Amino acid sequence: MEKNKQKKLEAAGWRIGTVDEFLNLNQQEAEYIELKLSLSKNLQKRRRSLKITQKDFAKMIKSSQSRVAKMESGDPTVTIDLLVKSLLTLKTPKNSLSRILPR
Template sequence: MDQDKQAKLASKGWKIGTVNEFLDLTPAEATYIELRLALSENLKQRRTQLSSSQFAQLLNANPSQIEKLETGEASVSLDFLIRSLLTLGTTVKELADIMVHSQDFAGNPSV
């Protein structure tokens, strides 16, 4: 957002900040959310050759669980998300790379 727009908003009582500030997230919470989102996005990109129903059958899950996996839904366990990526052939090194790069989005220094 440009400086002029920020100044106009501030003069009218608006606060300018980040999502993390608005939600009052700790650095650990922000990093965890970014990690889940990065894993979910990667899963969505990797399963393009399978339909949702084919992928659901492969995981012994239902299509609504696949949708939740791909959107980063909080109700989906991190365990299920990682197992799903491994089922698609993701290597441990690739998982580590996803995790390292997810920190770039959270504004934290990379490992």
């Protein structure tokens, strides 16, 4: 890698080819999983508070009971996209998800 590029990447918080890089990757991964899990739990909480079964909720989002179970358990095959779409289904227009953005 040329010197110049390395400087730029370091400016973005990277230390190339070092332990730091490894730790950063783990950190990102951890935060990503944490985020997903939080969405999962929130979804489950909302569904339960509405006294809807996974089966009924699956119909609302045109999915299946098994996938809803996977959503709520934080299964690795479930994307944030699916979780967000599901949460939006359970929200009234006023309680917008747009408030959950980076600040």
